[in-house]
Amino acid sequence: NAGVTQTPKFRVLKTGQSMTLLCAQDMNHEYMYWYRQDPGMGLRLIHYSVGEGTTAKGEVPDGYNVSRLKKQNFLLGLESAAPSQTSVYFCASGRTGVSTDTQYFGPGTRLTVL
Amino acid sequence: AQTVTQSQPEMSVQEAETVTLSCTYDTSESDYYLFWYKQPPSRQMILVIRQEAYKQQNATENRFSVNFQKAAKSFSLKISDSQLGDAAMYFCAYRSPLGAGNMLTFGGGTRLMVKP
Numbered sequence: 001n002a003g004v005t006q007t008p009k010f011r012v013l014k015t016g017q018s019m020t021l022l023c024a025q026d027m028n029h030e031y032m033y034w035y036r037q038d039p040g041m042g043l044r045l046i047h048y049s050v051g052e053g054t055t056a057k058g059e060v061p062d063g064y065n066v067s068r069l070k071k072q073n074f075l076l077g078l079e080s081a082a083p084s085q086t087s088v089y090f091c092a093s094g095r096t097g098v099s100t101d102t103q104y105f106g107p108g109t110r111l112t113v114l
Numbered sequence: 115a116q117t118v119t120q121s122q123p124e125m126s127v128q129e130a131e132t133v134t135l136s137c138t139y140d141t142s143e144s145d146y147y148l149f150w151y152k153q154p155p156s157r158q159m160i161l162v163i164r165q166e167a168y169k170q171q172n173a174t175e176n177r178f179s180v181n182f183q184k185a186a187k188s189f190s191l192k193i194s195d196s197q198l199g200d201a202a203m204y205f206c207a208y209r210s211p212l213g214a215g216n217m218l219t220f221g222g223g224t225r226l227m228v229k230p
Contacts, residue, residue: 031215042118042205042220043159050215058217090159094216103218105151105159 002026004106006091012112013081021076021109023091031094032074033058033103034066036087043090049074081113116141118208120221127196128229134181135191135224137206146210148182148189149218153203162204165189193226201228 007022023032030051035043045058049068063085065077074093078085088110092103117140127133139148150162165173165182172180177197181190193200206221 033215033217040123040222042120042207042222043218044220045217048215048217056215058215088157090157092159101216102161102164103159108157 004091004093004104006089006106006109008109009107010110012114013078014114015082017081018077018079019081019111020078021089021091021111023074023076023093023106024072025074025091025093025104026072027093027095027104028071029093029095029104030071031096031101031103032068033092033094034064034074034076035090035092036060036085037090037108038087046076046089081111083113085111086113087111116143116146116208116210116219118206118219118221120204120206120224122224123222124225124227126227126229127193129196129198131196132192132194133196133226135193135204135206135226137189137191137221139187139189139206139208139221141187141208141210143210143212146208148180149207149209150178150180150189150191151205151207151220152200153205153223154199155202159205163191196228198228198230201226 004025033048034046047066052071091106146167148165152160177194207218
């Protein structure tokens with residue numbers, strides 16, 4: 001059981017380039033999330049999805065787009081990368097909308113934008 | 115909006131000793147959920163313990179326990195018999211039962227160092 005996986009683990013981009021981060025979960029979870037983690041700060045929610053075909057904005061959505069075409073995958077796109085998007089990105093998934101439900105996190109992707 | 119504050123950027127503990135990590139939060143809700151996550155150098159976020167606000171009894175999970183003070187809006191984590199493997203970043207998180215998508219709000223984290 002792989003849980004939540006993220007691809008790639010590391011990436012370096014130049015300003016203005018685009019890229020897509022892939023998150024996959026094999027637990028049949030409905031909810032999926034993208035967070036970013038910056039030094040000295042907790043994780044901040046970028047976008048989330050409550051089911052296949054749905055997405056919603058989180059706390060810091062600007063500069064990112066997401067898609068949830070398949071239940072098991074949640075993609076995070078950067079259309080035109082900026083140095084301010086240098087961060088570690090975490091994907092998470094949750095079984096249902098029950099508030100006590102645990103979020104399962106992936107190992108993270110370290111992105112550097114030069 | 116809810117906020118979560120961890121006032122200790124770094125903490126240090128001797129192996130086998132006990133350490134307490136602090137967390138305070140601000141909310142106007144009466145029902146909510148609190149979590150402690152551990153993030154080792156591998157970066158993966160691991161759930162340590164969770165607490166439902168409507169429960170007066172403090173949650174415990176083996177060597178980990180919490181001191182939940184609802185009136186004071188305080189949620190500290192106690193680690194007993196500290197082990198080298200406990201060294202990590204620890205994040206306190208809040209979840210509202212009314213929040214869209216059950217979003218977590220995280221504190222800034224506390225780096226715990228364990229000395230042999």
